[in-house]
Amino acid sequence: MLRGEITTAIRRAVMQELAAVGYGRLSIEAVARRAGVGKTAIYRRWSSKLDLVLEVVSAAAGRRFPLPDTGGLRGDLEMVFLIMTRALGHPLAAQIVPDLLAEAARNPQIGQTLQRVLRANQRDIGGQVIGRAIARGELPPDTDLDLAVDLIVGPLYWRLAVSRAPLAAEDLPRLATVVAAALGVASQPVVPDEPDVQVPDVIVSTDSGGP
Amino acid sequence: MLRGEITTAIRRAVMQELAAVGYGRLSIEAVARRAGVGKTAIYRRWSSKLDLVLEVVSAAAGRRFPLPDTGGLRGDLEMVFLIMTRALGHPLAAQIVPDLLAEAARNPQIGQTLQRVLRANQRDIGGQVIGRAIARGELPPDTDLDLAVDLIVGPLYWRLAVSRAPLAAEDLPRLATVVAAALGVASQPVVPDEPDVQVPDVIVSTDSGGP
DNA sequence: ACACGTCGGGACGCAACCGTACCGTCCCTG
């Protein structure tokens, strides 16, 4: 009969440790130390570091929730942005999410799990917002969902998780207005304005200059 | 008199090792092994792992370049997107950049360096594009540069570095059109459409459910 | 009241890596 308080303490310690050192350097011993438990208590519950992290992160991030209908695309977008801001504004999430997303590029198991608990969720939400807007006649029926998700999630994720610049609550309505405008032209045909210009060669090199 | 070929080999090995295991797990011994050199050769050039990574990454990513003027905002954006796609399309960069950006959140030195070589560069480019568009009369003079950078960089970074979904070359013109539309309304006053709706509480929790 | 299972703690052998030191070799410079 495993004691629930111990399990909870381990979960909390995993999140804190993930935020502090990242997945790559996470060690079972450090988790046990931080949780104030023996390593035995951890191995009694999870079989490995990967198993531990996947289960804890899934449990913490896997909550789905209904997205309220505000009656308009702009309002729906603002609602999504507000929720994203709250979620990524949590210090633990702001550290853990980018770290795991980077690790996902290298570890297929992590990639699958995040795909399931994060990005599928985002696609759901994007689908809801776009679907409603189409039903309202605010967007054409052939709106590209992938492009829409990029437009909705990209700027705010960049701001909150990468750039980490402060974002005032008053900025969200403006961002919603701007993204709504972008979505409005997403399915229009492209009208090229000027012929091609030579594109400079940009390659990440490994041998430029010396120390 | 340090031999340049050795330095180059170490640099290449650092990039490959960063891509393979990330900054957190990068070890000097693994770099030496991969480069086919002794640890001595590395310590003779750099004082520590942090020093090594910062110098190598700066040298590889710090190249600035002129952004050609295509004569229109939409074309300029497409040019930026093409350059970004090439840079982040490089397998090494696609692995290393998100990893270091996540690490930057916990290591101030890495944060400062990336700020200097990556984000300042992006702000420069964004400033060029927006400045030209303002001069052409395509955008109002009070366009918010921070918001513009989020809109330009966010969606493509999300797609290439986080979502990692395939992106056809034909998608870039459409993305440019869409982002240009977004920038066009970026400085317009916000017109609220519907009064507030209750916002559901979303918090990343550490104690939801058990294994 | 008793017995069983979980608890924290400690120890185990093994592996990886740290940063330094010392080899003998090779190449470049003067």
Place this chain on the structure above:
DNA sequence: CAGGGACGGTACGGTTGCGTCCCGACGTGT
């Protein structure tokens, strides 16, 4: 052609973490 410096390799003691095992203490359920 002689000298010096950088080279790859190896070994060093010390630290950290792995996954397992055993211990005595606790506490819970019957």
